Amino acid sequence: MDESIARKLLVDTGRELLETGLVARTWGNVSCRLDEYNFVITPSGLDYTRTEEEDIVKMNLASGEWQGIHKPSGERGVHIAAYQVFPEVNFVIHTHQTYASALGLAGFQYLDIRKEEKEALGGIMLADYGLPGTKKLTNAVKEALQTGVKVVLMSNHGVLICGGTKEETMSKAILLEEICKRNIKGSFEVTQKTKANDAEALLSAVRKKFQYAALVQTPATIVCANRGVSIDAQLDDMAQMIGRKISVVSGEVANIIHAIEKVNAILVPGIGAVVRAESEDDMIALGLLIDKAAVCSIHSAASNVKARISVTHATLMKLVYQMKYSKQKS
Numbered sequence: 001m002d003e004s005i006a007r008k009l010l011v012d013t014g015r016e017l018l019e020t021g022l023v024a025r026t027w028g029n030v031s032c033r034l035d036e037y038n039f040v041i042t043p044s045g046l047d048y049t050r051t052e053e054e055d056i057v058k059m060n061l062a063s064g065e066w067q068g069i070h071k072p073s074g075e076r077g078v079h080i081a082a083y084q085v086f087p088e089v090n091f092v093i094h095t096h097q098t099y100a101s102a103l104g105l106a107g108f109q110y111l112d113i114r115k116e117e118k119e120a121l122g123g124i125m126l127a128d129y130g131l132p133g134t135k136k137l138t139n140a141v142k143e144a145l146q147t148g149v150k151v152v153l154m155s156n157h158g159v160l161i162c163g164g165t166k167e168e169t170m171s172k173a174i175l176l177e178e179i180c181k182r183n184i185k186g187s188f189e190v191t192q193k194t195k196a197n198d199a200e201a202l203l204s205a206v207r208k209k210f211q212y213a214a215l216v217q218t219p220a221t222i223v224c225a226n227r228g229v230s231i232d233a234q235l236d237d238m239a240q241m242i243g244r245k246i247s248v249v250s251g252e253v254a255n256i257i258h259a260i261e262k263v264n265a266i267l268v269p270g271i272g273a274v275v276r277a278e279s280e281d282d283m284i285a286l287g288l289l290i291d292k293a294a295v296c297s298i299h300s301a302a303s304n305v306k307a308r309i310s311v312t313h314a315t316l317m318k319l320v321y322q323m324k325y326s327k328q329k330s
């Protein structure tokens with residue numbers, strides 16, 4: 001494929017992924033094969049709304065050498081694996097989409113999927129866990145691809161989708177999310193109504209102290225908050241941005257404000273979640289992450305699975321994320 005067309009395809013796909021909600025913030029990445037030896041990939045840590053054609057990175061499949069004004073995505077290893085395993089694959093999408101990530105934690109072995117859906121995806125398999133950007137993760141995904149499947153659920157992380165064209169790969173990502181959504185277990189029904197007055201009072205009190213604070217009142221977060229049990233990090237992106245758990249805090253407003261000074265997300269029974277960040281973008285990203293974490297928590301609890309990320313891994317990922325992020329901001 002022509003390089004300038006491929007670059008534009010990646011820019012467009014990044015925005016489409018944001019619009020469909022399959023990708024949030026800078027998470028997830030997209031690549032396109034140019035020829036037998038080269039491919040182009042989205043850069044590391046750049047928001048899709050701000051990514052332009054010149055930001056796309058060109059890479060050599062065999063040597064891993066790259067050319068561009070940014071570093072290639074930290075998850076380039078799994079893209080390379082896909083092109084190496086399948087000569088017919090020309091487009092690869094990696095996302096942290098909610099329902100597929102949840103099914104990667106629990107219930108994959110009982111997945112209710114029709115034969116034609118499986119064929120449309122090109123086969124699906126669950127790969128073992130590896131920390132983001134590591135050889136271990138690349139190898140685990142490669143092993144799954146070598147069995148011939150084009151969709152790989154990456155344990156505690158997300159999903160890799162391979163296709164012949166951009167359109168085919170995008171429609172697989174959307175189909176996968178539909179299949180996984182109907183396989184989600186647990187109840188998302190809010191039985192106890194939240195009090196609008198309390199929520200408003202709490203938010204205005206928190207915003208006096210923190211400019212970028214918000215309430216997250218999705219069904220999953222409200223159900224989790226009312227359950228009164230903290231949410232453990234089961235996915236890498238929550239471990240990176242929030243930490244190894246989201247605690248439940250109740251009682252007086254002062255209590256809640258005190259708690260949110262130390263962490264960026266808490267659950268409040270009767271309300272949902274409270275998040276605070278240093279920018280509007282981060283605040284929105286936290287809201288999406290906490291909702292996904294809540295969906296995963298409800299689904300895995302209903303499936304009787306813990307699927308927690310280890311304390312060591314969670315601590316390590318948060319540190320690496322903070323270092324990377326402070327570097328990007330400076």
Ligand SMILES: [Zn+2]
Nearest residue numbers: 028075157158
């Ligand atoms: Zn990822």
